[in-house]
Amino acid sequence: APPARSMxxxxxxxxx
Known part of the structure; x- marks a missing residue:
């Protein structure tokens, strides 16, 4: 996972 997305x-x- 690259940045902190959400769902x-x-x-x-x-x-x-």
Missing amino acids: VDGDINGDS
Whole structure:
């Protein structure tokens, strides 16, 4: 995951 999206990768934010 590149930057901190929201519900896309769930990598930095971990929404998805």
